Amino acid sequence: MTRLPITKTPKVYVGGAFIRSESARTFALPDAAGNFFANIPQCTRKDLRNAVEAAAKAGPGWAKRTAYNRGQIIYRLGEMLEARKADMADALAVGGATKAAAAREITATIDRLIYYAGWADKYEQVLGSVNPVAAPYFNFTVTEPMGIIGLLAPEAAPLLALISLIAPAITSGNTVVALASTTQPYPAIVLGEMLATSDLPGGVVNLLTGYRKELVPTFATHTHLRGLGGVASAAERQTLKLGAADSVKRVKLLKAEEPFDWFAEKAQGLYEVRDHLEFKTTWHPIGA
Amino acid sequence: MFNEIGPVDGVGIEERVAKYTTRSIKKNAKLFGLKLATSMVDLTTLEGKDTPGKVASLCQKALSPHDDPSIPTVAAVCVYPSMVRHARRALGSATPVRIASVATAFPSGQAPLRTRLAEVRAAVGDGADEIDMVINRGAFLAGEFQLVQDEIVAVRETCGPATLKVILEVSELETYDNIRAASFLAMRVLRPNDFIKTSTGKTSLNATLGNNQVMIEAIRDFYLNTGTAIAMKPAGGIRTAKQALQFLVAVKETLGDDWLTNTRYRFGASSLLNDLLRQIEKERTGAYQAPYYFSEAAESY
DSSP, X not given: OOOOOOOOOOOEEETTEEEOOTTOOEEEEEOTTSSEEEEEEOOOHHHHHHHHHHHHHHHHHHHHSOHHHHHHHHHHHHHHHHHTHHXXXXXXXXXXXXXXXXXXXXXXXXXXXXXXXXXTTTHHHHHOEEEOOSSSEEEEEEEEEOSEEEEEOOSSSTTHHHHHHHHHHHHTTOEEEEEOOSSSXXXXXXXXXXXXXXXXXXXXXXXXXXXXXXXXXXXXXXXXEEEEEEEEOHHHHHHHHHHHHHHTOEEEEEETTSOOOTXXXXXXXXXXXXXXXXXXXXXXXXXX | OHHHHOOOOHHHHHHHHHHHTTOOOOHHHHHHHHHHHHHTEEEEOOOTTOOHHHHHHHHHHHHOSSSOTTSOOOSEEEEOGGGHHHHHHHHOSSOSSEEEEEOSSTTTOOSOHHHHHHHHXXXXXXXXXXXXXXXXXXXXXXXXXXXXXXXXXXXXXHHTTSEEEEEOOGGGXXXXXXXXXXXXXXXXXXXXXXXXXXXXXXXXXXXXHHHHHHHHHHHHHHHHHHOOOOEEEOBSSOOSHHHHHHHHHHHHHHTOGGGSSTTTBOEEESSHXXXXXXXXXXXXXXXXXXXXXXXXXXXXX
């Protein structure tokens, strides 16, 4: 007996659930050979709004967890990816990655997660400080997460770049709404399935797929997003900075027109964590 | 009485209200709806921890919900009887915002009738323009309809000129048929533009589109039979502007434009106002707004 193939409907991971776009729109994703592969949700600004609501709900609980616990959960995400390397390799192959290239990207991604998992309970010691002041005060600076961060993934390295943007943001207790690569969104869909099984509370990481030109203006103007990061073209950077100035949010963008090596050592670091932190300095009176 | 007023088609109601959530209301129509809903809010604080200071700031919010002068004041503030005089002091005597007070041993209603009436008298004496009473649900469920009605009449007489709102507490009436019966029981002794109200907001299940629909259909049927227009107030559980617009759609499509005014329709809510302001601001600026740009409301319901 012949069996009908059961194909997966790609859905995006938002608020701990797998959803279609509220618009019900999709765009066709071809595989590397140019044949139809799947219909990917074409998320709209309303999906972005809903994702921000989900992130806002998850935010306080995530930030309140101990740094140690956040580290454990990010480490577990690495474990999930390690166990499902083959699935992810297939997802990367859709975009044309060779077996070797996919394996290299997945390994680098897992290493990146483990790297930031390690930082979770350490960045505060390095970035926080006790400041000398010429008065009888104990003066110290501590970090706080910004809140909800909007991230724009580049077209290249659809998995590694996405994780390289998400991991430092959530390490410190931020929540994230990320727009996946438009040309290679499928690895982000599969990543959502791993996030769902990684102990990461729903809503901490929200992944959207769709067209940048439809979503970038809303990323720019949504006042509930407290920071923007990722990779953007010159025109997008202008839109993002104008919108961010209006709603007073921090912007840290890489230029899409300049090549960036996501595999390099300098693609990860403490400063990537610092990009999504606010600093709070306290003057505490001390006795004689 | 149940034979006389007829049963409720429960499935029909659920089907009908499910359709209300599918209306596409955008741009000018949405802005109109949001402002209308703002003008219909009974801004409510009903907590054990209420203080005169909190009531005063609630009144301030009621008078000027937002910087934008085109946004109307809310219809009323709704407070406990002991807070009525503080609300009156905060609002003054010449004010568009009315003072509603829950009375009659809210929320249970389990006190002797003379205590409940004394509470109503005190609230009106302190300056309440509107009284929200609870019906005796125990008596209703025991079938003592006359007793329930007599108590409503007693409270109505005690109210004097104040508008009366009769809280049916739908979650304790169990069925749609009971909600319809209780609505008629109250409406038959109410004056024009007195209200029937869904709930106290103190139980698990509050105003839903379904309950609202049963009650506004009762109001419609009563109006068509007698010509007396009774007003409606859903309360509890309406937190978002989207929900408020859906309730307004239900009103427009069931009762018509005559009920799209705050003398005939109200929302009992505390956090709804902030979401309405947030959505109005979104329409004005085009940018989605963070909730913390709008002051926190009392979270009681």
